[in-house]
Amino acid sequence: MRTVFTVSLGCPKNLVDTELMLGLLVEAGYAPCEEADQADLLLVNTCGFIQSAVEEGIEEILTLTEVKGQYPEKKLAVVGCMVQRYGADLAKEFPEVDLFIGTEGTQEIVSRLQELTQTKKSRLHLAPPTFLQDSTWPRKLSSPAHRAYMKVTEGCSNRCSYCLIPSLRGDLRSRLLDDLVIEARMLAENGVQELTLVAQDLTAYGLDLGPGAPRLVALLRALLAACDIPWFRLLYLYPTRVNAELLEFMAANPRIVPYLDIPLQHVSDSVLKGMNRPYGRRQIETLLAKIRSILPQAAIRTTFMVGFPGETEADVRQLAEFMQEQKLAHVGIFGYSNEEGCAAYTLAGQCSEEEKSERRQRLMELQSGISLAGNEAMVGKVEEVLVEGWSRETDLLLEGRTR
Template identity: 40%
Template sequence: MMTKIGIISLGCPRNQVDTEVMMGLLRNDGFSVSEGVEGCDIALINTCSFIKDAKEESIEIILEAEELKKRGDLKAIVVAGCLPQRYRSELNGTLKAVDGFLGVGDVEKIPELIKKILKGKRAKIISRTPEYLYSDTSPRISLTPPHYIYVKLSEGCSNNCSYCVIPKLRGKLRSRPIDSVVREVEMAAESRKLSEINLIGQDITNYGVDRSGNPELTTLLKRLVKLKSTPWIRLLYTHPAHYEDGLIDLVANEEVICKYLDIPFQHISDTVLKRMKRKVARKDIEVLIKKVRKAIPELSIRTTFIVGFPGETDKEFEELRNFVSDMKFERMGIFTYSREEGSPAYKFPKQVSEKVKKERFDELMRLQQDISVENNNQFLGKTIEVLIDEKREKNSPFILGRTQADAPEVDGTVYVNSKKQLRSGDFVPVKITDTLEYDLVGELYEPGK
C-alpha cells in the first residue's frame, strides 16, 4: 500500500519552493503526497526559525502533530528546514516524538530519510554547511494557485547583516545559472497559463555575483522578457546597496516587469544602519528612492523597517518616523527586533525593552495606516487593471484580486463585485468604488453598461 505523506509548509515563499521540490521528489519515488496531514501516514513539516515568532509557530505545529501521533492518527513525523538546521544538536532530545530531521541543504535526500523511517529507524540528515541549489530539472508540485509561481534565483546570503542568522542557516550566496532559471520559466509557461512570475531569493539584486563577479539580474530579466511567458514579472527581496541603473531602466521600460520594487530599508538613521551592517547610509537610500520614483512615475515601493534594534534611541526612532511620514511608501511592513542567538546583534549592549519595541511598532503602524488610507483614496472612481486570484466564496458578492502594486500573500486585496464568474488568472478592468485601510473595493468595469 502506498505511503501517504502530508505536507505543512511554514515561513516564506523561499521555504515554500523547498517544500514543493520535496513533494516532487517524494511523488517521483512512489509516495502519495498532499497538502495537510489529515488521513496521512507521515507528517512532513518544513519549518522556519528566522525569528522568535517563526520558531514558536514551528514548535506549535510540531506539538500538534505529536498529539496526532499519540492518538494513532499519524505513524511518523519528519521536521525539515530551518529549525533542525539551526538547532541540529538540541532537537533529538527535545522533540522525542519526531522520527526524522532534515536540514535546508539536504532537500534532495528527503526520499532517503523517509525510507529509513519506514524501516523503523530514527533518522537525521543535516549538512553542517548547506550547498544545495535546486535547478530546472528538480521536480516540483506547486502549492500556489495555477496562475502564478515563485522562482528562486539563489540560495543563501553573503550580506551578513548583524541582526540576521540566514547566512549561518543557509550558507553563502549561491546563484543558479541564468539558463537554468530561463528553462524553469519556459517549462512552467508550457504547462499552464501563467499570469505572474515572482522572482525570489534572499537578495535578488546580488544574483550572479558569486558566479561572475557582477550582478546578473538585469541580464536574466532581459532573457525572461523575451520569452513573453507571462504578463507580470515581479521582483521580490532586493537590497538597496545593490541597485544598478540598468536594472532601474529595465523596470521602467519593460511593460511586463511590475512597477513594484520590494526594497527592505530596515532603518534610516545612519548610526542604526551602521550597527545593522546594512552597507548603505541615509543619503544612499534617499538617492535611490528619488532615482526610482523619477524613472518609474507609477512605481509602488514596498519596504520593511525594524524598530527596537539594540541601542535605538528615541531620537533615532523619531528620525525613522519622520522619514516614513515624508516618504509615504505605498506598501510597508514593520517588525520589532527579534534577538536571535548566533547573530552578532544578539550580544549588542543596550537591548531595547519589549514594552518600548511595542510602543514604537504601534506608533509606526498607525502612521502607515493613515498613509495607506491616503494612498488608496487616490484610486476612488478610477478604473484599474486587476489580476483575479480567487473565485467567489459561497454567499459572498466579491471575487478577490490584486493590482500590480500587490504581491501575493503580503500586500493588499481588491474586492471585485461582479455578476460574472471571473476565473483565477484573468486580468480585468475594475472601477474602484470604496477603500479600506489596506484594500480596495470595486466593480467589474463593462463599457456601455
C-alpha cells in the same frame, strides 16, 4: 497509495523547498492530501530566522505529534531552518518525530524516509548548506495555478548584524541563467500568469559566478524573450544595488511589474551602521528620488525594524518623519529579535520588549493613515488585475491583484 500532508512555514523561498520535496515524494508514489489524520506522512518545513518563527514551528510540531499519537503508524518529518539551527535539541525534545533534516538534505527526503526502516540509521541529518536546485528537480506547485515562485539564488553573502540567514542557508549561490530560463518555460507551459523571482537578495544574482557573469537585468531580458508569462515580480531588492539600469529596464518592459520590495530596515545612520547596512538616510532618499524619476508608477514596499540595540527616541522620530515625508505604499514594522549567533546579540543598549511594542504600534498607526490615503486616491481609477478568485467576504465579488 501513500499520502503526505505538508505544512510550509516562513518565506516564499521555503515554499519552493516544500514544493521540491513534494515533487520528489509524488515521484516516489505519494499523493498530497489536505487532512493530517488521513496522511501516511506528516511533513513540516520550518523557519528558524527569529524566535517568533521558532515558536510557530514548535506549535506546529506539537499539533502533529498529537495526530501521530492517535495514529502511531504515521511518519512525522521536520525539516528546514529551525532544524539547521536547533537540530540536536529538537531531536531530544521530540522523540515522536521520526526524521529531522536541516537546510542541506531536503533533496534527499525520499531516501532518508526509506532509511527509517534501518534501525541503525540516524534520524537527525545536519550538514553545511551547499545544495542548489535546478530545473531537473521535480516541483509540485502548491500556489494557485496562475502564479508561482522561482528561486533564483540560495543563501546570502551580506552580513547584516541581526540576521542568521548566512549561517542557516550558507553563502550566496546563484543558479545558471539558462537553467532559470528552462524552469520559467516549464511554468509558462503549466499556465502560470505571474512569476515571482525570489532570493534573499535578488540584486546579488550572479555576483558569485565570476567576472562577466550575467546579472539581474540580463536574467530578466532572457526570461522575457524565452516565455510569454505576462507578469514578473521581483523579491527582494537590496537598496545599494537598485541601480538606473534595472529601473530603466523595468520602465521599458511593462511585463516586469512596477513593484519594488526593498527592505530598508531603518533610516538612522547610527542604527544602520550598527546593523552593518552600508548606506545611510541620504543614500535612501537619493534612491527613492531616482525610482520616482525613472519609474514614477512604482509601488514601493519596505520593512523597518524598531528596537535595535542603541536605538533612541530621536532615531524613532527620525523614522516617523521619513515615513511621513516619503509616504511609501506598503510598510511593515517589526520589532528587533535578539538572536544568539548574530553579531548584534551582544551589543549594548538592548531595548525592552515594551519599548519595541510601543514603537512598533506608534509607527504602524502612522503608516495606517498613509496607506488609507493612498487607497482612497485609487477610487475611480481603472487598473489591470490578475483575478485570484471569489472574494473571501462574499461570493458576489471577485478578488484580484494589481501590478
